[in-house]
Amino acid sequence: MGLFGKIIGALKKTKDNISGKLSALFAKGLGDDFYDELEEILISADISVTTAEDIVEQIRAEAKKEKLKDKEYVIDLLKDVIEDTLLQAEQPDIQYPAVIMLVGVNGVGKTTTIGKLANYFVREKKSVTLAAADTFRAAAADQLTVWAERAKVRIVKHEEGSDPSAVVYDAIASAKAKKTDVVIVDTAGRLHVKANLMEELKKMDRVVGRDYPEAHFYKFLVLDATTGQNALSQARIFDEAVDLDGIVLTKLDGTAKGGFVVSLCGELQIPVVFVGTGEKLDDLQPFDAEEFTEGIL
Amino acid sequence: MAIFSSLSERLNHIFSKLTKHGKLTELEIKGAMREVRIALLEADVNIFVAKKFIADVSEKAVGQEILKSLNPAQQVIKIVNEELIALMGSTNAKLEIADRPPTVIMMCGLQGAGKTTLCGKLAALLKKQGKKPLLVAGDIYRPAAINQLQVVGGKAGVPVFEKGTQNLVKTAKQAIDEARSMGNDVVIIDTAGRLHIDEALMQELENIKNEVHPNEILLTVDAMTGQDAVNVAETFNKRLDVTGVILTKLDGDTRGGACLSIKAVTGKPIKFIGVGEKLTDLEPFYPDRMASRILGMGDVLSLIEKAQEAVTEEQAKRLEKKMREASFTLEDYLEQFDSLKKMGGIASVMGMMPGMGKLKIKESDFDEKKIERIKAIILSMTPKEREKPEIINSSRKKRIAAGSGTNVQEINQLLKQFEQTKVMMKQLRGGKKLPFMR
Numbered sequence: 050m051g052l053f054g055k056i057i058g059a060l061k062k063t064k065d066n067i068s069g070k071l072s073a074l075f076a077k078g079l080g081d082d083f084y085d086e087l088e089e090i091l092i093s094a095d096i097s098v099t100t101a102e103d104i105v106e107q108i109r110a111e112a113k114k115e116k117l118k119d120k121e122y123v124i125d126l127l128k129d130v131i132e133d134t135l136l137q138a139e140q141p142d143i144q145y146p147a148v149i150m151l152v153g154v155n156g157v158g159k160t161t162t163i164g165k166l167a168n169y170f171v172r173e174k175k176s177v178t179l180a181a182a183d184t185f186r187a188a189a190a191d192q193l194t195v196w197a198e199r200a201k202v203r204i205v206k207h208e209e210g211s212d213p214s215a216v217v218y219d220a221i222a223s224a225k226a227k228k229t230d231v232v233i234v235d236t237a238g239r240l241h242v243k244a245n246l247m248e249e250l251k252k253m254d255r256v257v258g259r260d261y262p263e264a265h266f267y268k269f270l271v272l273d274a275t276t277g278q279n280a281l282s283q284a285r286i287f288d289e290a291v292d293l294d295g296i297v298l299t300k301l302d303g304t305a306k307g308g309f310v311v312s313l314c315g316e317l318q319i320p321v322v323f324v325g326t327g328e329k330l331d332d333l334q335p336f337d338a339e340e341f342t343e344g345i346l
Numbered sequence: 347m348a349i350f351s352s353l354s355e356r357l358n359h360i361f362s363k364l365t366k367h368g369k370l371t372e373l374e375i376k377g378a379m380r381e382v383r384i385a386l387l388e389a390d391v392n393i394f395v396a397k398k399f400i401a402d403v404s405e406k407a408v409g410q411e412i413l414k415s416l417n418p419a420q421q422v423i424k425i426v427n428e429e430l431i432a433l434m435g436s437t438n439a440k441l442e443i444a445d446r447p448p449t450v451i452m453m454c455g456l457q458g459a460g461k462t463t464l465c466g467k468l469a470a471l472l473k474k475q476g477k478k479p480l481l482v483a484g485d486i487y488r489p490a491a492i493n494q495l496q497v498v499g500g501k502a503g504v505p506v507f508e509k510g511t512q513n514l515v516k517t518a519k520q521a522i523d524e525a526r527s528m529g530n531d532v533v534i535i536d537t538a539g540r541l542h543i544d545e546a547l548m549q550e551l552e553n554i555k556n557e558v559h560p561n562e563i564l565l566t567v568d569a570m571t572g573q574d575a576v577n578v579a580e581t582f583n584k585r586l587d588v589t590g591v592i593l594t595k596l597d598g599d600t601r602g603g604a605c606l607s608i609k610a611v612t613g614k615p616i617k618f619i620g621v622g623e624k625l626t627d628l629e630p631f632y633p634d635r636m637a638s639r640i641l642g643m644g645d646v647l648s649l650i651e652k653a654q655e656a657v658t659e660e661q662a663k664r665l666e667k668k669m670r671e672a673s674f675t676l677e678d679y680l681e682q683f684d685s686l687k688k689m690g691g692i693a694s695v696m697g698m699m700p701g702m703g704k705l706k707i708k709e710s711d712f713d714e715k716k717i718e719r720i721k722a723i724i725l726s727m728t729p730k731e732r733e734k735p736e737i738i739n740s741s742r743k744k745r746i747a748a749g750s751g752t753n754v755q756e757i758n759q760l761l762k763q764f765e766q767t768k769v770m771m772k773q774l775r776g777g778k779k780l781p782f783m784r
Contacts, residue, residue: 089393095572098387155595156458156568187497188490195489209497240598245715273458277390277572279600300457303541305574328457328487 155238164196180220389601457539466498
């Protein structure tokens with residue numbers, strides 16, 4: 050059982066805050082071990098190996114220039130580097146009338162996010178219509194209907210198995226007629242590697258562009274914070290298909306840190322717009338780079 | 347196909363560099379192991395599991411005998427293979443069946459891991475094995491989750507027991523009584539997705555466990571989960587002492603490092619893997635086969651099993667005879683496509699072929715829709731045309747194109763492909779080949 054003991058012990062260590070860990074590291078001096086362990090801390094938060102190496106290199110370079118005095122200094126340095134990376138991607142400025150389409154793989158929390166997003170806009174004093182364009186998953190429209198009732202907004206839905214683009218078309222027609230500020234489109238979860246499903250998404254994208262040109266169209270990818278490095282692949286492929294405007298990061302109320310967004314902002318220049326922290330109507334906040342960085346460290 | 351393709355590509359690359367050397371120095375092995383570490387981390391293998399894995403492999407690889415052996419790189423690969431298998435649990439772990447029915451299976455996991463869909467798949471699998479499962483709708487929190495299970499149960503042809511949002515412990519007990527009286531020998535309890543740190547909901551699972559004593563408590567984990575996978579698995583295991591794990595969504599391009607980490611950390615076996623959206627896309631998990639797949643050595647055993655499931659012995663014999671007599675027709679061709687589809691599609695079959703991991707095959711190259719089009723073309727032909735494709739002239743082609751909603755070009759393509767297949771079959775004649783080999 051030696052193996053398990055060691056691994057579990059090591060896991061516990063990462064749960065402790067980094068500050069304590071860095072103290073121990075400092076005691077050992079600033080050798081290669083220090084930088085290796087620093088890298089491990091970052092990787093444990095699901096920051097990609099390449100990004101973690103980059104960050105550690107920046108700290109190392111800093112250390113050569115200037116003596117790393119104490120752990121607070123290193124923590125501040127780390128925070129700066131991560132925050133800067135997160136702020137590299139520019140936040141979209143939402144203008145009305147708006148169409149917001151949420152896309153993502155299965156089970157990341159798209160439908161729940163839409164409920165919360167609807168509530169967010171209602172609180173901003175905007176009128177909202179939901180389009181239940183996930184016509185694939187069993188009972189997805191029913192689930193969205195419950196959210197529409199909770200947020201007190203209108204919903205347009207068709208039968209299960211019908212063409213999702215037709216739902217989008219109807220929702221737009223309804224929004225135009227009623228002068229709705231925001232249409233939020235739910236889409237079926239799809240693995241980004243399924244070519245035909247990605248084509249379906251592109252079709253919905255075209256319908257909005259063609260039938261509602263006067264609207265400002267935003268496409269957000271919903272990512273689950275518990276996801277690992279696959280999140281980068283998801284973002285890359287969804288971005289190729291529909292040109293993403295931002296990320297909604299869900300399930301940050303668990304123990305996962307969602308560190309992959311650091312690589313996302315840095316490499317793909319896609320900003321995180323909202324974060325989800327629970328299943329209640331108001332468990333959705335605009336992204337705050339500083340707060341997020343604190344969470345990782 | 348997609349399973350582990352990137353991880354196996356990376357490892358193949360690392361090992362092919364190693365095999366170029368006749369003899370290996372300690373330094374070369376160390377360099378290779380560093381690269382293996384990065385490959386594992388990028389596949390979301392837990393960092394501490396990866397470290398331990400590298401340490402173990404290095405220790406064995408640097409041993410005297412290996413450095414002196416004739417083919418050290420092969421030896422290193424062999425050690426990696428063995429360690430991978432050990433890490434994933436060595437043998438296939440089967441479901442625990444109760445001495446006195448019903449066998450009670452409780453599902454648990456985070457939100458969005460795929461529990462409800464999985465309940466349907468598991469029920470369908472058990473039904474195929476001759477069991478009479480009963481599904482219990484236990485996700486009383488997520489809007490419309492009960493409806494979803496009812497739809498899934500309907501597709502699987504399995505009854506669903508639900509008592510609305512009534513206390514789940516009570517519902518579970520009633521469901522088991524119902525199963526006894528209706529003769530259902532397996533009860534599968536779906537539960538709400540919950541965070542492992544949600545005290546109230548974790549308590550609910552504990553209550554069910556204490557009241558109904560499930561034979562199996564299966565933790566569902568999304569294969570795309572990152573470093574946090576081990577925290578989640580460990581916490582669920584500590585609270586509930588789970589009996590096994592099911593990994594879902596392995597049909598994406600995830601490198602599925604969770605496969606490697608979970609057993610190592612919890613000591614609990616992975617029992618099944620979910621590999622697609624269809625009801626039949628659930629497979630038993632075999633550590634040795636998975637290790638072969640990771641290392642790009644293919645998974646011939648699973649392939650043969652799938653073939654046996656998809657093709658009846660009679661079909662296989664008939665085909666063999668046709669191949670021998672070179673009387674293979676378009677009708678037989680059609681049958682082959684159906685068999686392939688039953689085996690989970692071309693992409694999944696290719697993924698199990700040895701050496702295929704090295705070929706870059708995109709899933710889109712094997713779009714199932716293309717196969718549907720080919721099938722439509724053949725189905726639009728007359729029996730005579732299927733028997734003797736050489737009689738298909740241009741006016742017949744036009745008719746077939748109109749009938750199948752395709753074009754003449756596609757028909758030409760198909761006919762050419764078919765001719766090539768026939769030529770290949772003549773060459774294969776006599777040799778024993780798997781029935782689905784084209």
